[in-house]
Structure formats: C-alpha cells, structure tokens
Amino acid sequence: MTNRTLETTSAAADFVSAEETEPALAARTENLSVRFAGVPALDRLDLRLAPRKIHGLLGRNGSGKSTLAATLAGFRRPDEGRVLIEGGDLGTAVEPYENAVATSRICLIRESGDLIAAAPVKHALGLAASLRPNWDEDLAGELLDRFEVPTNKKVQKLSRGKKSALGVVLGLASRAPLTIFDETYLGMDVPSRNLFYDALLADYAEVPRTIVLSTHLVSEVSTVLEEVVILDNGRLVTQAPVDALRGRGASIVGPAAVVDDFTAGFTVLAEEKLGGTKSTTVLGDLDPALLAQATAAGLEIGPVGLQDLFVHLTATSSKGDRR
C-alpha cells in the first residue's frame, strides 16, 4: 500500500469515526402552530432537520423564523402540534420545552444575546462553560482573539457588532449538538461576518453537528448551507437541499437578443444587462435538447441563484392571505 493510500484510508476512517461518535441532534416539527393573541406566527408546520447538516432558515421579516428558532430550542411551548428532538445521548425523541437535558444540548443564540447586560463578558463565558457539556475553552479563546472581543468590558458596553461577535463565540464554542444562530451575526460588519462563516465551516468540519442559520441575507449564506427551509407567513414554503433548489431554474447568459429569444415563454425571476450581454434567470427545467440548443447558440447556462429563487417563492406565497 502506498503512503498516499494509507493517508486516504486513515482520513476516511477518522471521518467515519467522527460521524459515529460526535453528538448531533435531529429535529422535527409535527403540525406545529404558535400563536400570539390568536394570530398564528407558525401555522401547522411539518419539517425535518437532519443531523450534521448546516440548515438555512430563510424567510422575510415577520415570517416566523425567530418563533420557530425559539420553539425548536424549547424556549416556547407550542400551541398545537409538537417539536421533537432526537439523537446523541437523548435516545428517543423528546420535546425540548421544560426538558433540562434536551435544552442543555441545544444552543440558541439570539440577537438580544440573552446575556446579563451589567455583567462582564468573562461572566457570560464562565456561565456558558458551566452550562454547556461540550464547551471548548481553547476555541472560545481563539475566537475572542479573532473577533477582538474584550473580555473585561461589561456586555452592555460592547458595540452592537462586538455583542454579535460574542454571540458567535458562545454559539460556536458551546459545540452544542443542535446550534441555532437566529440572525445574531447581522450586527457584524461584512469582514466580521465573513470571519464568522469561515470559523463556522472550519469548526463544523472538525465537529460535525446540526447547525441552523436563520437569516434573510440569502445570497451571503448560500455557499455555507446544505439544506434550506423557507418560511412565509408562518407556513412552510419549501424544504430542500440547496443543490435541488438551484436545479429548479437556470441562469442564461449571452448576447441580449439571443437570451431574450431563448427565454421567451419561461417565468423570468431576474434580469441583468451589461452592454450587449444579458443574464436572465428563469424558473423551470431545461431538458437536454434545450440545453444543447442553448450551447449551440453560444449561451452559457448556470444554476439559479438561491436569492432569486427565495424572492420568487416568498413573493408568490405572500400573494395569499397575509395576516
């Protein structure tokens, strides 16, 4: 056996053992409804979050993302239906609400931070270390340095961006089998958010676990996500792997007149023109004959952008009964 084969075999073995030994939780909702003063924020949701995947929870403002995140984490009791969490050392499926063991395995980081404002940052870190069974002190230190979060300051004295960064540090270093970031990183500037995405992917590769990123910054997170849940008006619009979603349409690029000719009859999601070149994003399947025709006409075909699809799906769904 060559060295290279040996290395490959050992890397594969490491991967398999990480898959088998690292804790990760699966979650599902069954007919889940949550109402505020009788108005549904979540309306009969049935969805599944597979373990060891990075899920995007996408929706426009007020679509129910935060309510779903809080209910998944056991912060809120469903009005109807249920949330079930399973896997890891939890054994069979359990409802997280008022379940101390389950909630210690779920880390929800919210924009509000849920931190004691008057306490120093190091107090928040100490509390997380005592509550989180998988807390990684070294990772926390490394991330605090990277995001330049001062640990002696009181939480309330941090800028919005540094508070968000503290949330990211707490969320990642907790290494919880189900980790949910509810738009926490939105207070961070673009370079810091990029640092977050890099840190998330690097740590996820080391300790694969179930991650949920709730956001409306769809294009920015699209390269990080494996699975997507789209909500609108408290209802599930779609749930699918990112690749499958991207296959629901295509972007066609080429000379404007040729693109217009080719895309006539398709539902157009987006159009962009630069000089004589045009890019049109369409919905629908391009069969092999059409693809061959496009290539012969000198057109370039690519997958549909997640953002274009998101805008289309939520716009269509919102035409119904808005609350």
Ligand SMILES: Nc1ncnc2c1ncn2[C@@H]1O[C@H](COP(=O)(O)OP(=O)(O)OP(=O)(O)O)[C@@H](O)[C@H]1O
């Ligand atoms: N505590 C509350 N009291 C009353 N209504 C609420 C409460 N929390 C949420 N809602 C309502 O529930 C619906 C869903 O809100 P939610 O915050 O879950 O949406 P979201 O997708 O997270 O929105 P955003 O992207 O703006 O944060 C909205 O209509 C909102 O007004």
